[in-house]
Amino acid sequence: MHTTGAKGATSDEHAPRPVVIVGPTGTGKSDLALNLAEELGGQIVNLDAMQLYKGMDIGTAKVPQADRRGIPHHMLDVLDVTETASVADYQREARDVVERVRSGAQTPIVVGGSMMYYQSLIDEWNFPETDPVVRGRYESRLDEIGVQALHAELAEKDPEAAKTILDTDPRRTVRALEVIELTGKPFAASRPKIGKPRWDAEIIALDMATGELDARLEQRTRKMFDQGLIEEVRYLARNGLRNGVTAQRAIGYSQVLELLDEFENSEPTAGAIEEALHRTFIGTRRYVRRQRSWFRRDTRIRWLDANRDATELLVDQALRTVRKPS
Structure with missing residues (x-):
C-alpha cells in the first residue's frame, strides 16, 4: 500500500481516483480539465507528447501560464526539442506524479490525446x-531506403503491426522492427494488457460530429498561424529543433520547417503560408481519425458530446460520471 508521512497525505485505498480526459484533438479537453480541477480540487497532469517540449506552445495549443487559474500543471515543458520523447520515460515519470498528487488528497486530472501515452x-x-x-x-x-520502404519490410515481417503504424511514422516503424528482432515475437506481443484501469481511474472522452470538428480544426489551425507559429518554429529551429528525433515531426512544426527551408533566404509568400496551413490542417484531421479509432475501441471510456450546444453541460455531465459509485 502506498503511504506517505506528509501532512494531509492519505493511504492509497482512500486516495482520490484520477480522472482521465482523452479524445480527438480540438474537442475542448483542456477547458474541461481546468473546470474539473476547480470543482474537484485537483491538479492537472499532461497527456500530450508534444506538450512535453519547452517552447512548443502555439502549435500544441498549450494552455498559457496566465490561463491556468493557479492550478498546478505537471509533465509540461520537461524536454528540450533536441531530446527524444519516450513512452517508457513518460510512463515512469507520470505515474510518480499521479501518485504524489493522490497522496496529497487531491484529484489528478490527466488530460491529452496521445494514444500510447494514455x-x-x-x-x-x-x-x-x-x-x-x-x-x-x-x-x-531508414536513412538508406526511406520510411515507406522500411514500413513495407515491416509489413512482410509483421502485417498486423504494419496495419497499426502509419507508413509515414519512421520512429514507430524502427521501434517495431527492433522489438520483433529482440523478442522473436510479433510486435503485438508487447502490447499492454487491458483490464481495470490503474488506480481505478475514471476515463472520459470528448467528441463531436465530424463536420463540426473539421470546421473547428481549420479555425484552430488558422489561429495558430495568426498567433505566430512560424516565428515560434524559427526560434526553435535556431535552438536545435531540426536535431530532435520527435519534436521536428510534430504536426504543424514539420510543415513550417518545410516552409522555412523552401524560403531559406527570403520571407515566405502568402500563398506558401496558406499551403503550409492547409497541410497542417490535413495532418491534424488525419491524426484525429486515428485518435477517434483508437479511443473508440476502449470500452472503459465514457463518451461525452462536446458539440457547440452541449459545451455548458459538459462539466455537469463529467461530474456526474466521476462522482457515481465505483
Whole structure:
C-alpha cells in the first residue's frame, strides 16, 4: 500500500481516483480539465507528447501560464526539442506524479490525446529493452531506403503491426522492427494488457460530429498561424529543433520547417503560408481519425458530446460520471 508521512497525505485505498480526459484533438479537453480541477480540487497532469517540449506552445495549443487559474500543471515543458520523447520515460515519470498528487488528497486530472501515452499510464505495459546496435541498424536502413520502404519490410515481417503504424511514422516503424528482432515475437506481443484501469481511474472522452470538428480544426489551425507559429518554429529551429528525433515531426512544426527551408533566404509568400496551413490542417484531421479509432475501441471510456450546444453541460455531465459509485 502506498503511504506517505506528509501532512494531509492519505493511504492509497482512500486516495482520490484520477480522472482521465482523452479524445480527438480540438474537442475542448483542456477547458474541461481546468473546470474539473476547480470543482474537484485537483491538479492537472499532461497527456500530450508534444506538450512535453519547452517552447512548443502555439502549435500544441498549450494552455498559457496566465490561463491556468493557479492550478498546478505537471509533465509540461520537461524536454528540450533536441531530446527524444519516450513512452517508457513518460510512463515512469507520470505515474510518480499521479501518485504524489493522490497522496496529497487531491484529484489528478490527466488530460491529452496521445494514444500510447494514455495506454502506458493506465494499463500494465512493460516495454521491451532497446538495443542501440539493433536500433542503429534499422535507423541506417531508414536513412538508406526511406520510411515507406522500411514500413513495407515491416509489413512482410509483421502485417498486423504494419496495419497499426502509419507508413509515414519512421520512429514507430524502427521501434517495431527492433522489438520483433529482440523478442522473436510479433510486435503485438508487447502490447499492454487491458483490464481495470490503474488506480481505478475514471476515463472520459470528448467528441463531436465530424463536420463540426473539421470546421473547428481549420479555425484552430488558422489561429495558430495568426498567433505566430512560424516565428515560434524559427526560434526553435535556431535552438536545435531540426536535431530532435520527435519534436521536428510534430504536426504543424514539420510543415513550417518545410516552409522555412523552401524560403531559406527570403520571407515566405502568402500563398506558401496558406499551403503550409492547409497541410497542417490535413495532418491534424488525419491524426484525429486515428485518435477517434483508437479511443473508440476502449470500452472503459465514457463518451461525452462536446458539440457547440452541449459545451455548458459538459462539466455537469463529467461530474456526474466521476462522482457515481465505483
